[in-house]
Amino acid sequence: MIGLEIDSTINTDRNATRSFVSIGGIPIATVSTDPQLSLKVEGAMNRFLVEETEPDITISAALDDLSDDVNGEMLFDSGSLWQVYRQNGNYLFRFTTPHFGNTPYKIASFNQDFSIGEIRLHRPYFAEAGAVYPLEYPLDELLMLNLLARGRGIELHSCGITDEAGEGFLFVGQSGAGKTTTARIWEKMGTVKILSDDRIIVRREVDAFRMYGTPWHGEGELSAPSSAPLKRIFFLKHGTENRLTRLGKVEAAARLFSCSFPTFYNTDGLDFTLSFFDEMTSTVPCYELSFIPDQSVVEFIRENDR
């Protein structure tokens, strides 16, 4: 496993055998090494397709006859679709569904630094499926979380908005906090850009933090492959008036952690994530935003930002 050699001559239809996406400034290449497997990209991920480039990670994909057996130490069980194992120094993600029992529908393996990957799709499930998106959720997001945890950045359950000046506002909150509501209110302004109404990546630049849109949007289906310098962080709270409360860095870091997607099975990654929040909350002003869900909150924030 992970003896990856990419043969681009397997199928001369380039569009069907290779795809390149870039999320959070991290290019990802997927290559079909199986003449029977055509690739596609789905949904909002299409907005993140890029021209062929030098990727941070190259992933091969092929059909295979998978078995129930996994050799290796289980590191983490999501309690749902996936588990992750440590096997021969690699990370192995196993995806199952109650519909098909214990036989996984997909297994994805990655080397230690997540620079090389291999996806095997269970042939009986996918042989008749036509073109396939091998990184199908939640693998695409799990992959990104692991890439970020290796010193690149973090992802937050949040809505990201870029204003007319090109500055970024991050509205953080768990499900039901008002992220999509916030995105729709700001969208009505017509002069701002919504990077995502549900998931935002934040990375460190030389002297600032930058937020990036992701394809993992919320009910508003709002996402964009853009980025902006991060100016303010707001933790959303439904209220009866618009009110801002400045948060201390410890409080803010704890709230960020609760709205992040930590790689609980990777100690170094978890340590990096915590250190990242330490830096973020030392640099970027953080507030609790109690808000009324109408246009008044936009003006309220603008006034307080002057």
Add this chain to the structure above:
Amino acid sequence: MKITGQYYLLQAGDTDIRELKMEKSSTDKDQPKKSYVKPRLRQVDLRPEEAVLGACKTGSTAGPASSPCNAIAVGCSTAGS
């Protein structure tokens, strides 16, 4: 200053625990002694099903709702946005 341990959940007022771990240097002797603030633990409200991507995103997203869920009928109906 070397930062060790996971300190985020340990809070003394609004003082980062790193400040409590600072090693004394010669200049510290000249500084007035800080008043002691009892550390306290703060519970972080995690939602496991969201934090570990255990639930499917809505059908409108690029997720299993559109391929494994539909194409090969993976049982996946919970919105995870």
